[in-house]
Structures are given as C-alpha cells and as structure tokens.
Amino acid sequence: MHRSRSEDVPAPAGGRLIIRMNSDSGWVRGVAALTEQVGLALGLDAARAEGAAAATCEACLNAIEHGSAGCGAAPDVVVRFEPAEESLTVAVEDGGPLFEPPASPPRLEQQLDGSAPIRGWGFALMRGLSDRVEVAPGHAATGGKAVRLVFLRPRRAAESKGRSQS
Numbered sequence: 539m540h541r542s543r544s545e546d547v548p549a550p551a552g553g554r555l556i557i558r559m560n561s562d563s564g565w566v567r568g569v570a571a572l573t574e575q576v577g578l579a580l581g582l583d584a585a586r587a588e589g590a591a592a593a594t595c596e597a598c599l600n601a602i603e604h605g606s607a608g609c610g611a612a613p614d615v616v617v618r619f620e621p622a623e624e625s626l627t628v629a630v631e632d633g634g635p636l637f638e639p640p641a642s643p644p645r646l647e648q649q650l651d652g653s654a655p656i657r658g659w660g661f662a663l664m665r666g667l668s669d670r671v672e673v674a675p676g677h678a679a680t681g682g683k684a685v686r687l688v689f690l691r692p693r694r695a696a697e698s699k700g701r702s703q704s
Contacts (some may be wrong), residue, residue, distance in 0.1 A: 555619040561602045569617055569675035570595040573628060576619050580626050589667035590628065590689050596660050597685045605632025605682065613682070625669070626689045633682040639673050651652050 555576070559565040570591040577587030594617070597690040601615045613633030643662035648654035664671045670688040677684065 544556045546640060549688050558616045560612050560614055563602055566595050566598045569598055577626060578622055593664045593667040593687050594628050596663050601630050601632035605634040625691055629684045631676040631682055631684040636683045
C-alpha cells in the first residue's frame with residue numbers, strides 16, 4: 539500500500555528503527571516499502587521517498603549477495619533507520635569485509651562490447667538516489683560493514699542545493 543501524502547503517516551518522534559532479516563531477498567520488498575513510508579513521514583516528497591526505497595533495496599540486495607564474501611555463511615542483514623532533524627540515514631549492514639566502493643560507474647561501452655561484465659551499477663544507482671553514500675564499519679554488535687545512505691530532509695536539501703549553486 540503506497541501513500542502519497544506525508545500527512546497520512548505519523549512522523550517518528552525520534553530514536554531508531556532496527557530490522558534484522560535473514561539473507562533472503564523475499565524480505566527486501568517489505569524493507570523497501572517501509573523505507574518509503576518512513577521517508578514520507580519525515581517529509582520527503584513521493585519521488586524522493588520512492589528513490590530512498592529503491593536505493594535501500596539495492597543496498598539490501600548487495601548485502602545479501604556479497605555480504606557473506608569470505609565469511610562462509612549467509613549472514614543476517616541489519617537495516618537501521620536513523621531519523622535526524624536534517625536527514626534520514628538508512629544503514630544496511632552485513633558481515634562482509636569493508637571495501638572501497640567504485641569511484642565511478644562502469645563504462646557502458648565496455649559492457650556492450652563484452653570487455654567488461656554487465657554488472658556494477660549498484661553504487662551509481664545509490665549515489666544518484668541519495669544525497670550521500672558511505673561504506674563504514676558496521677555497528678559494534680554486528681561487525682562487518684555498513685552501507686549508509688543519507689537522504690536530506692526537504693528544508694536541508696533545499697539549503698544544500700542553494701549553497702552548491704552559489
């Protein structure tokens with residue numbers, strides 16, 4: 539059920555929401571829907587809330603696919619929603635090792651001519667849909683790594699864009 543108006547969803551009073559799911563992609567749709575609803579509740583417009591949901595979905599799918607690299611097991615994925623006055627941060631954590639995300643998207647020409655695999659667009663997607671993407675150590679309780687997606691709330695996003703255009 540998609541809501542189109544933020545007034546329909548009460549805004550969180552503070553604190554965090556933490557979801558722990560097993561490495562089953564069936565849970566990702568629910569996490570994406572929840573991300574959209576939290577975004578709407580925090581004042582993101584419908585397009586930004588849908589973008590937050592898509593970026594979170596990509597981060598969750600990456601965690602499920604790559605989070606067990608070197609671990610030998612499929613770890614749980616933890617999603618932390620961290621609302622703040624100026625932003626919503628969604629941290630997607632898994633047990634995998636830290637890594638340096640690609641600095642730029644893959645070269646489409648190389649993918650089309652077969653000299654590069656047809657993969658690797660996830661971070662470009664997440665960067666395009668969020669205001670900031672970070673890869674950091676995971677929470678002390680879970681270890682591993684966290685992909686942190688930051689979505690500025692409307693007033694802060696407008697101020698940030700105004701400063702960057704000056």
